[in-house]
Amino acid sequence: MLSPSSSETxxxxxxxxxxxxxxxxxxxxxxxxxxFRDDANNxxxxxxxxxxxxxxxxxxxxxxxxxxxxxxxxxxxxxxxSNKTPMNQINGITSTGQLIIRNMNTNGDKVLFICFPxxxxxxxxxxxxxxxxxxxxxxxxxxxxxxxxxTPGTKYVEYTSTKGNNAIVLTYGGVIxxxxxxxxxxxxxxxxxxxxPSEYNIIAGPVPGEWMECDYVPIDSDEVATYNLPVSSxxxxxSAAHDSFKTMIMFIIFILLAIACxxxxxxxxxxxxxxxFKYSNSKTPDDQRKMMTKINQIIVILFGIVxxxxxxxxVFANPDxxxxxxxxxxxxxxxxVIIGVCYLIMESKKTLSKDWPIEEIQRDQIDT
Numbered sequence: 001m002l003s004p005s006s007s008e009t010x011x012x013x014x015x016x017x018x019x020x021x022x023x024x025x026x027x028x029x030x031x032x033x034x035x036f037r038d039d040a041n042n043x044x045x046x047x048x049x050x051x052x053x054x055x056x057x058x059x060x061x062x063x064x065x066x067x068x069x070x071x072x073x074x075x076x077x078x079x080x081x082s083n084k085t086p087m088n089q090i091n092g093i094t095s096t097g098q099l100i101i102r103n104m105n106t107n108g109d110k111v112l113f114i115c116f117p118x119x120x121x122x123x124x125x126x127x128x129x130x131x132x133x134x135x136x137x138x139x140x141x142x143x144x145x146x147x148x149x150x151t152p153g154t155k156y157v158e159y160t161s162t163k164g165n166n167a168i169v170l171t172y173g174g175v176i177x178x179x180x181x182x183x184x185x186x187x188x189x190x191x192x193x194x195x196x197p198s199e200y201n202i203i204a205g206p207v208p209g210e211w212m213e214c215d216y217v218p219i220d221s222d223e224v225a226t227y228n229l230p231v232s233s234x235x236x237x238x239s240a241a242h243d244s245f246k247t248m249i250m251f252i253i254f255i256l257l258a259i260a261c262x263x264x265x266x267x268x269x270x271x272x273x274x275x276x277f278k279y280s281n282s283k284t285p286d287d288q289r290k291m292m293t294k295i296n297q298i299i300v301i302l303f304g305i306v307x308x309x310x311x312x313x314x315v316f317a318n319p320d321x322x323x324x325x326x327x328x329x330x331x332x333x334x335x336x337v338i339i340g341v342c343y344l345i346m347e348s349k350k351t352l353s354k355d356w357p358i359e360e361i362q363r364d365q366i367d368t
Contacts, residue, residue: 108326
């Protein structure tokens with residue numbers, strides 16, 4: 001991402017690859033919304049619509065994480081402006097600008113950035129040129145296929161950002177040639193991750209045919225190879241037995257959790273009420289019922305505020321301010337389920353004992 005005079009400094013692609021990590025990138029179809037140029041910060045940005053399939057498959061020590069793109073930026077090092085702004089550099093690669101795509105996992109608690117070096121030449125117009133042309137023509141929505149822009153087998157530079165999001169940063173070890181000169185007028189003012197760390201890894205890009213043993217088909221295509229097996233096949237029988245065993249285990253775990261919740265939640269609630277009654281000096285049943293009503297209202301209000309806030313952030317918040325917005329939505333759902341389960345258990349206890357839990361607390365007070 002440098003001018004020719006400085007293209008020999010930066011990440012070294014000849015460094016021995018880290019064989020414990022691998023990455024597969026698929027940007028065959030990306031829907032862009034809110035596509036525009038930010039003249040105040042001199043970059044181009046857009047939101048990415050949620051893809052039906054993963055855009056990045058990242059594997060480390062045999063643990064695979066799927067990521068989907070949610071935002072992108074076009075930046076430059078400010079070589080042609082009065083404000084020089086650095087970018088990541090790779091030995092031997094000269095670039096005019098850079099495409100940065102932010103990707104997040106399903107839970108929204110992990111972030112992965114991929115940086116693609118861009119170099120302005122006189123080659124034929126490609127997909128990235130089409131995006132930049134759409135910006136010039138004030139198109140806010142755009143559909144693009146970036147798949148043909150990447151060369152299979154290209155290495156990636158990988159490191160973990162030391163900024164607050166601890167994002168994984170991948171830099172494409174090649175250059176994408178474009179015709180548009182608009183990238184020369186851009187700068188790098190996004191500050192998404194730390195630049196040029198001394199500690200980094202090289203990931204060898206997958207070569208077609210190395211990571212799958214089937215013919216390639218278009219994404220979401222119906223032309224997928226299928227195989228017919230007889231019902232009496234040992235493979236089918238083993239698979240059915242395995243699925244039945246997993247279903248039985250999950251059912252047993254569910255029953256055990258239900259029994260535990262039905263026992264632990266009411267006991268914890270009674271213990272909490274008893275502590276509050278003792279602290280507030282509520283001794284008579286009437287005083288305790290009034291205090292219990294207030295406590296229940298406070299609990300509902302507090303959890304209600306937290307749940308509403310989580311849902312609001314998860315659905316309506318700006319992804320730039322809350323990059324983990326999907327995680328807030330998940331916590332909102334989890335808290336709603338917990339409150340619902342607790343309410344059902346409490347109501348079931350009241351059907352078994354009309355004056356529960358006051359009757360139980362009064363009995364404990366007499367015993368002590």
